[in-house]
Amino acid sequence: MNCNWKGIPVNCGPRGLPFGRHSLYRNNGDGTFTDVSIESGFGKSWSNYGLTVVAADFNEDGWPDIFVASDSTPSLLFINQHDGTFKEEGIERGVALSSDGMEQSGMGVGIGDYNLDGHLDIFVTHFTEDSDALYHNDGTGNFDDTTLPARLGVETRFTSWGTGIVDLDNDGWPDIFFVTGSVYPEVEKQFPQYPDKSPRILFRNLGNGAFEEIANAGPGVTTPHSSRGCAFGDFDNDGDLDILILNMNAAPSLLRNDLKGTHHWLKVKLVGTKSNRSAIGARVLARYSGRVQAQAVLSQSSYFSCNDSRLHFGLGQATTADLTIHWPSGLVEKYPGVKCDQLITIREAHGVIPNAGWARS
Amino acid sequence: MFHSRCIALFVLGAALAAQAQPAQTSIASIESLIRSQHYDLALQAALSALLKTPNDFRLWTLEGIVLSIKGSSHDAMGAFQKALSLSPNYPAALKGEVQLLYQSRDKRAIPLLERILKADPNDETAHEMLANIEEKQGNCEAAIDHFLLSTEAIRTHPGSLEAYGNCLVQTKEPQKAIPIFEQLAALIPGSTYPKYDLAVLLVEAKQNDAALKVLEPLLTPDQADPDILSLASQAYEAVGNTPQAVSLLHQAIVLNTANADYYVAFAALCLDHDSFQVGIDMMNAGLFRIPGNPSLYISRGLLYGQLAEFDKAEADFNTAERLDGKQSISLYAKDIVEFQRDMSDKTHPDKALSISEIRAQLRAHPDSALLHFLFAKLLVNEDSDTGIKVTDEAMNSALLAVKIQPDLVQARDLLASMYMSYGKYGLAIEQCRLALQYAPSDRTALYHLIIALRRSGQSGERDEIEKLVKRLSDLQQSGLQQETARKRFKFVEQPSAPVQ
Numbered sequence: 096m097n098c099n100w101k102g103i104p105v106n107c108g109p110r111g112l113p114f115g116r117h118s119l120y121r122n123n124g125d126g127t128f129t130d131v132s133i134e135s136g137f138g139k140s141w142s143n144y145g146l147t148v149v150a151a152d153f154n155e156d157g158w159p160d161i162f163v164a165s166d167s168t169p170s171l172l173f174i175n176q177h178d179g180t181f182k183e184e185g186i187e188r189g190v191a192l193s194s195d196g197m198e199q200s201g202m203g204v205g206i207g208d209y210n211l212d213g214h215l216d217i218f219v220t221h222f223t224e225d226s227d228a229l230y231h232n233d234g235t236g237n238f239d240d241t242t243l244p245a246r247l248g249v250e251t252r253f254t255s256w257g258t259g260i261v262d263l264d265n266d267g268w269p270d271i272f273f274v275t276g277s278v279y280p281e282v283e284k285q286f287p288q289y290p291d292k293s294p295r296i297l298f299r300n301l302g303n304g305a306f307e308e309i310a311n312a313g314p315g316v317t318t319p320h321s322s323r324g325c326a327f328g329d330f331d332n333d334g335d336l337d338i339l340i341l342n343m344n345a346a347p348s349l350l351r352n353d354l355k356g357t358h359h360w361l362k363v364k365l366v367g368t369k370s371n372r373s374a375i376g377a378r379v380l381a382r383y384s385g386r387v388q389a390q391a392v393l394s395q396s397s398y399f400s401c402n403d404s405r406l407h408f409g410l411g412q413a414t415t416a417d418l419t420i421h422w423p424s425g426l427v428e429k430y431p432g433v434k435c436d437q438l439i440t441i442r443e444a445h446g447v448i449p450n451a452g453w454a455r456s
Numbered sequence: 457m458f459h460s461r462c463i464a465l466f467v468l469g470a471a472l473a474a475q476a477q478p479a480q481t482s483i484a485s486i487e488s489l490i491r492s493q494h495y496d497l498a499l500q501a502a503l504s505a506l507l508k509t510p511n512d513f514r515l516w517t518l519e520g521i522v523l524s525i526k527g528s529s530h531d532a533m534g535a536f537q538k539a540l541s542l543s544p545n546y547p548a549a550l551k552g553e554v555q556l557l558y559q560s561r562d563k564r565a566i567p568l569l570e571r572i573l574k575a576d577p578n579d580e581t582a583h584e585m586l587a588n589i590e591e592k593q594g595n596c597e598a599a600i601d602h603f604l605l606s607t608e609a610i611r612t613h614p615g616s617l618e619a620y621g622n623c624l625v626q627t628k629e630p631q632k633a634i635p636i637f638e639q640l641a642a643l644i645p646g647s648t649y650p651k652y653d654l655a656v657l658l659v660e661a662k663q664n665d666a667a668l669k670v671l672e673p674l675l676t677p678d679q680a681d682p683d684i685l686s687l688a689s690q691a692y693e694a695v696g697n698t699p700q701a702v703s704l705l706h707q708a709i710v711l712n713t714a715n716a717d718y719y720v721a722f723a724a725l726c727l728d729h730d731s732f733q734v735g736i737d738m739m740n741a742g743l744f745r746i747p748g749n750p751s752l753y754i755s756r757g758l759l760y761g762q763l764a765e766f767d768k769a770e771a772d773f774n775t776a777e778r779l780d781g782k783q784s785i786s787l788y789a790k791d792i793v794e795f796q797r798d799m800s801d802k803t804h805p806d807k808a809l810s811i812s813e814i815r816a817q818l819r820a821h822p823d824s825a826l827l828h829f830l831f832a833k834l835l836v837n838e839d840s841d842t843g844i845k846v847t848d849e850a851m852n853s854a855l856l857a858v859k860i861q862p863d864l865v866q867a868r869d870l871l872a873s874m875y876m877s878y879g880k881y882g883l884a885i886e887q888c889r890l891a892l893q894y895a896p897s898d899r900t901a902l903y904h905l906i907i908a909l910r911r912s913g914q915s916g917e918r919d920e921i922e923k924l925v926k927r928l929s930d931l932q933q934s935g936l937q938q939e940t941a942r943k944r945f946k947f948v949e950q951p952s953a954p955v956q
């Protein structure tokens with residue numbers, strides 16, 4: 096194989112390497128799993144290089160679907176057929192390719208509701224010189240590529256990895272954060288514009304469908320690293336989202352967010368009963384200030400990362416939010432007028448219960 | 457083609473047909489003299505007879521025939537015209553005059569041939585002649601109609617087969633031209649040019665194995681035609697035999713070091729195989745032999761661009777533009793490299809590809825579809841950066857690009873994308889379908905079509921979407937395989953042999 100990039104010999108792949116197979120294991124509920132890859136339709140030969148997998152109910156039919164961001168090949172969207180099988184519909188649903196119909200590099204995946212329409216959108220990070228992609232969900236699991244109107248196409252300098260659609264300033268509009276780092280550290284000697292280590296990228300949501308890149312978000316963001324995974328959670332329980340980042344051949348970075356100001360927030364911790372106890376797959380709608388934001392409890396997203404399972408909603412100036420919870424069991428519960436600036440723990444079919452392990456509860 | 461003996465047979469055959477009528481003795485004897493090749497006697501007899509019956513169109517026709525055979529074309533023409541003035545549809549006179557005009561593919565033969573065909577619509581020879589004259593006049597569509605009605609007649613006429621094949625190529629029917637050139641190559645097996653023409657068509661039709669079957673017998677060690685070597689190189693590369701492709705192209709360059717096309721083909725090979733420095737070195741060698749060749753500067757600029765040496769790339773494109781200001785391709789290439797630089801280096805002081813600069817380029821090259829397309833694309837990108845809706849100017853520029861060059865599918869893809877952003881799915885679908893007519897493998901058009909059909913919400917499109925998804929997936933797969941195959945090889949330069 097002739098493996099070079101910009102004329103410099105580099106490690107090969109993924110193009111030219113054999114494809115792997117994806118696997119799906121069904122939890123037997125007794126500590127064991129059954130490999131259902133073949134019968135589910137998930138494990139057939141898809142001729143693609145999957146990197147990050149996320150399960151969430153994208154078409155809002157109450158059944159979790161599965162998105163697989165794929166490197167150098169079309170990403171896959173498996174729609175749950177409600178009978179133990181999935182049908183792959185990534186291309187026709189508009190989430191497999193770039194807006195020009197070309198496969199991209201499919202590194203990390205962020206799931207969130209950037210335009211507050213109550214549906215889970217998808218953000219996928221890609222390779223340098225290619226736009227990361229934002230896909231807007233119309234609520235039926237059909238997506239439109241809104242990268243350019245969202246003004247996210249301006250940042251193509253770095254290879255991007257772990258990411259999230261997360262409200263980092265609690266203004267009620269989820270922002271986009273991702274980490275970066277080259278896969279070809281040898282290239283920067285000849286071409287400094289392709290550095291091995293590069294800054295983290297933060298796009299602030301302007302609330303009008305567009306984002307702006309924040310160039311001065313502090314040294315934790317601007318200091319170059321070669322990063323891969325990143326997870327979001329409020330580790331110091333001060334009401335804002337912090338970020339844990341894994342770096343190549345270096346210690347992890349823990350970015351503490353110290354928000355000041357008047358914005359409010361709400362955290363929601365779900366405990367399943369009929370559904371799985373972690374409530375993975377639950378979708379929560381928070382209504383505040385006349386808008387509605389969707390979030391889902393995910394087993395993993397970003398890139399090799401798992402976020403704080405407590406869903407964090409920035410509320411802006413709103414002091415209450417109305418919650419609707421779609422449990423994986425099919426149960427739908429409503430909690431109107433939940434007060435801001437608190438963690439609320441909700442047990443499926445039982446209502447609000449005392450928080451556990453939360454200093455300020 | 458039609459030679460003089462054929463003319464005599466063709467016309468005399470028509471004259472003999474007239475013999476079925478009650479014939480005068482003089483006419484029979486003149487014809488007999490012609491058959492026995494006593495042309496002077498035949499002419500004398502015709503002249504004598506005409507003194508007695510000056511209004512006998514058959515005598516005038518026979519005089520014309522004899523004069524034609526003797527090479528007195530001008531006088532023969534006069535005789536035929538006199539015959540036709542007496543009997544306007546007399547076949548022998550019509551054919552006699554046609555033959556004279558046909559020798560120089562004179563378009564005045566067209567109405568005469570049409571009169572012949574009116575009397576006998578199945579006259580293949582007349583169809584063939586008409587086809588060849590139409591082809592000479594550049595009316596290939598009319599020519600093809602007549603070639604189709606003379607398939608038996610042209611079967612043994614290399615010139616007609618070649619004209620037919622060329623017309624099919626010109627009218628963008630290369631697949632139909634292939635069997636015609638196959639016939640031609642079989643008809644004159646000792647001739648190289650039909651094989652070359654056939655191979656060109658086969659390579660263009662991506663029937664590379666078939667092309668190599670035609671070309672390989674020509675690839676003898678003493679083959680000195682660099683065009684054949686270059687074409688074979690192209691075919692070998694297409695079937696994955698890169699070493700042979702490089703070897704043959706190298707031979708072509710050595711045979712004709714002053715032909716820029718071979719260097720450009722070498723640059724294309726280097727681009728395909730990520731062997732950019734080798735390509736640059738070859739372009740340098742070419743520029744040493746052909747200084748000031750703009751194509752070589754453009755090729756080298758493209759190679760520099762791949763190495764992210766944007767300053768050198770831009771310098772080469774500027775040089776190409778200076779050397780040949782009439783073409784806009786160098787400007788287009790320059791703008792594309794600027795575009796790439798913008799993507800990778802936000803800190804470069806000259807990074808911004810200026811809209812006003814392209815406006816200036818368009819003033820100098822108002823007919824450049826590529827520049828109009830690029831201008832529209834830049835406007836769309838700028839609009840998306842600033843959050844402004846796609847402007848009318850972008851739309852108009854893209855529309856102008858496809859008006860100037862209807863097969864510029866990138867511009868159609870851009871138009872489809874713009875229409876979709878406005879929710880005009882019908883117009884987007886139309887552009888996608890047009891793009892796919894020109895380029896059935898255009899993945900962007902296929903994808904836009906899938907999305908536009910889905911968004912248009914029309915019922916009954918589910919089946920088409922499924923078929924399009926399958927087609928797009930297949931194209932993606934084959935693209936991946938081709939890329940893997942290309943990457944099997946990388947070119948390296950061997951160090952020069954030590955001087956003895």
